[in-house]
Amino acid sequence: MARPRKYNVTIPGLSCYTDARTKKVYWRYKHPVTGKFHGLGTDEAAAVAIAAEANMRLSENQMANMLKAREEIAKSTAHGVTAYAWAEKYLKIQNEKVEAGELKESTVAFRRSALKALTNYCGIRVLQDVGTRDIASIIDEYTERGKARMGQMVRSVLIDVFKEAQHAGEVSPGHNPALATKKPRAKVTRQRLSLDEWKAIYEESKNLPSWASRSMLLALVTGQRLGDIAAMKFTNIWDDALHVEQLKTGSKVAIPLSLRCEAIGISLREIIADCRDSVLSPWILHHHHARRNCERGGAVKSDTITMAFTEARKRCGLDWADGSPPTFHEQRSLSERLYREQGIATQILLGHKTSLMTDKYNDDRGKEWKLVGV
Numbered sequence: 001m002a003r004p005r006k007y008n009v010t011i012p013g014l015s016c017y018t019d020a021r022t023k024k025v026y027w028r029y030k031h032p033v034t035g036k037f038h039g040l041g042t043d044e045a046a047a048v049a050i051a052a053e054a055n056m057r058l059s060e061n062q063m064a065n066m067l068k069a070r071e072e073i074a075k076s077t078a079h080g081v082t083a084y085a086w087a088e089k090y091l092k093i094q095n096e097k098v099e100a101g102e103l104k105e106s107t108v109a110f111r112r113s114a115l116k117a118l119t120n121y122c123g124i125r126v127l128q129d130v131g132t133r134d135i136a137s138i139i140d141e142y143t144e145r146g147k148a149r150m151g152q153m154v155r156s157v158l159i160d161v162f163k164e165a166q167h168a169g170e171v172s173p174g175h176n177p178a179l180a181t182k183k184p185r186a187k188v189t190r191q192r193l194s195l196d197e198w199k200a201i202y203e204e205s206k207n208l209p210s211w212a213s214r215s216m217l218l219a220l221v222t223g224q225r226l227g228d229i230a231a232m233k234f235t236n237i238w239d240d241a242l243h244v245e246q247l248k249t250g251s252k253v254a255i256p257l258s259l260r261c262e263a264i265g266i267s268l269r270e271i272i273a274d275c276r277d278s279v280l281s282p283w284i285l286h287h288h289h290a291r292r293n294c295e296r297g298g299a300v301k302s303d304t305i306t307m308a309f310t311e312a313r314k315r316c317g318l319d320w321a322d323g324s325p326p327t328f329h330e331q332r333s334l335s336e337r338l339y340r341e342q343g344i345a346t347q348i349l350l351g352h353k354t355s356l357m358t359d360k361y362n363d364d365r366g367k368e369w370k371l372v373g374v
Contacts (some may be wrong), residue, residue: 114157223335251351
C-alpha cells in the first residue's frame with residue numbers, strides 16, 4: 001500500500017486533513033483573530049493562494065491600525081500634525097482636484113508612491129520636525145539604486161506636499177525641507193533615433209501585424225505621444241484635419257491631413273487611408289484578429305504597440321552599444337528634427353507650451369555629425 005503524501009505547509013493558518021470516507025484531502029484556513037476555520041476545498045494551489053492573500057491583507061490592516069494608534073499618541077503629545085496624517089490629508093486634496101478636473105488620476109497614482117516613501121521614512125514624526133536631511137535621505141535611496149529620474153520626481157512631489165502644508169498652516173511659512181535639497185542629476189543614456197535606424201526598424205515592423213508599421217508611420221508623421229496615437233479614432237478627423245487632445249498636457253492640436261513628412265515621402269492623409277481597411281473599427285489602429293485579450297476591430301493598447309516596436313528593433317540587427325536602445329517615444333524627437341528642417345512650426349505640432357521643451361527634442365544627443373559651413 002502506498003504511503004500517504006506529506007504536505008509541507010508553510011503558510012500561517014493553512015492546514016489540511018484527509019476525509020476518512022472519501023480519502024480526499026481538504027484544505028482549511030484558521031483566522032488568527034477569530035480562531036474560526038474556513039473551508040477552502042480540495043485544490044491545494046488555490047488554497048495556498050487564498051491563505052497567502054488573507055495573511056497579507058491582515059498584515060496591512062494591522063499596520064494601518066498601528067499607524068493610526070501612533071498618530072493619536074503623537075497628536076496628544078506633540079501638538080502638531082504628523083507626516084502620516086498630513087500624507088492622508090494631502091492625498092484627499094489631490095483626489096478632490098481629480099474630481100474637479102484639475103489633475104489626472106495617473107498623476108495622483110504616482111504621487112501616492114512618493115507619499116509612501118515619506119511615511120515609511122518619517123512615519124509618526126511631526127511634519128514641522130521633518131528636515132532637509134530626512135528628505136535628502138529619501139531621495140538618495142533612489143539615486144543609489146540608479147533611479148535618479150525617479151528621485152527627481154519624488155523630490156518634486158515632496159516640494160508640493162510641504163507647499164500645501166504651508167498653505168494649510170500645518171508648518172511654518174518658510175518650512176519646505178524638500179526645496180532645500182539638491183536635485184538629483186539623471187544622466188540620459190537612451191540614444192536618439194536616426195532616420196536610417198528608423199527605416200531599418202520600420203522594414204522589420206512590416207513582418208508584424210499591420211498596425212505595427214502603421215503606428216510607426218503615425219508616430220513619425222504626427223509627432224504625437226504613444227498614448228495619443230493609441231487613442232486616435234476616425235471620428236477625430238473633421239475639417240480635413242486629425243484632431244488630437246493630448247492626454248498628458250490637454251493641449252489641442254489639429255494636424256492637417258495634407259501634412260507630409262518629406263524624409264519618408266508620405267502624408268498623413270495616405271496613412272489614414274491605409275488604416276481604413278476591411279475591418280470595421282472606430283480606432284485608427286485596430287486589431288484584425290480576435291485573440292485572448294483583444295477583439296477584432298478593438299483598439300491596440302499602448303503596451304502592445306511598445307512591444308511590437310521593441311520586437312522590430314531587436315529583429316533589425318542594429319547595435320546600440322553606447323547606451324540604451326531608443327524606445328517608441330524617440331520617434332517624437334526624430335519627427336521634430338525632420339519637420340524643423342522642413343520649416344514646420346514644431347512647437348505647435350508637438351503641443352509644447354514653451355520653445356525650450358521643443359528644443360530638448362531637437363537635441364540629437366551627439367547622434368549626428370554637424371557640418372561646418374565654409
